[in-house]
Amino acid sequence: MDAHATSAEHERSHPSVGVYVRIGLVLFVLTALEVGLYEFTYGGHAGPAGAAIQPFFVPLLLLLSAGKFALVAMFYMHLKQDHRLFTGVFVFPLIIATVLILGLVVLEAYHFAFARAG
């Protein structure tokens, strides 16, 4: 197969420069939202509205973080266009990693509560 033809075909399978830039802007906005959320909940601009947000602060932050993670993986790492085997090789350990983190945090929280209860 001709090298240049191959490269051109491969390039076509990737998103366009416009898509890359739009994703970059979305990532920037999501990061600004994360920091804004922190500022209005616990930071220098915290007020009554921030107090109302507090119970949802962590889930909202994790949701925004997961959104950014997915955008980078799908568009910048090309998982949306590339072969599904790559997605499998990445997502399978990612699921184990998430279960590991959640498991240990829950276990620690349980242990902490149990220790406090005496």
Place this chain on the structure above:
Amino acid sequence: MTDTAHAGHLETATGLDNRKLAIWTFIGSECLFFATLISNYLVHKETWLTGPGPFPHDAWTSPAGKVFEPIIEIPLVTLGTALLLFSSLFVVLALANAQRGNRKGLLLWLGLTLLCGVFFVGMQVYEFTHFVHKGLTLKTNLFGGSFFVLTGFHGTHVTIGVIWLFTLWIEAFRGKIPPAKSLNLEIAALYWHFVDVVWVVIFPVVYLIK
């Protein structure tokens, strides 16, 4: 098309380029590596040898009377985070230029990626130095230990990425990354994006969630 051939490479049983499959496998293993470090941080962040407290986000006085000032600098870390995210954009733009054979564009965007990476590493060096001067070291308490290990390992990954991308920039400068060899950059870019997504998780978990 399959990724077989990023040109000049032998056909494989999977029809995929072995190097690309290898980097994805490596990235998968790195997910588990960072999961252990993040779990370690989350489990230990409130386990103090010197007692519980809101430090490092807020000031705290230990039972012994030692005052710990808040040390987290959100604006600086936010800037570092934004630049790391932009570096991901820059590296895909560099890749798009490499695939089109636009050497000038490749050098420009890859150079900007490197600058962002160098700034991020510099930010972390400054932050670590600042923390040590404020009394938080690897040995101060379990928070310090787990914080420095997690962010330190991430910083090491960024440094390795900067070195890798710099070698590719030199290659590009010498005209040795034609479109047919753009996979070399794509593989490095995958590693760079992974380093970026790890920070996407670390940033809120360590710096924003108290």
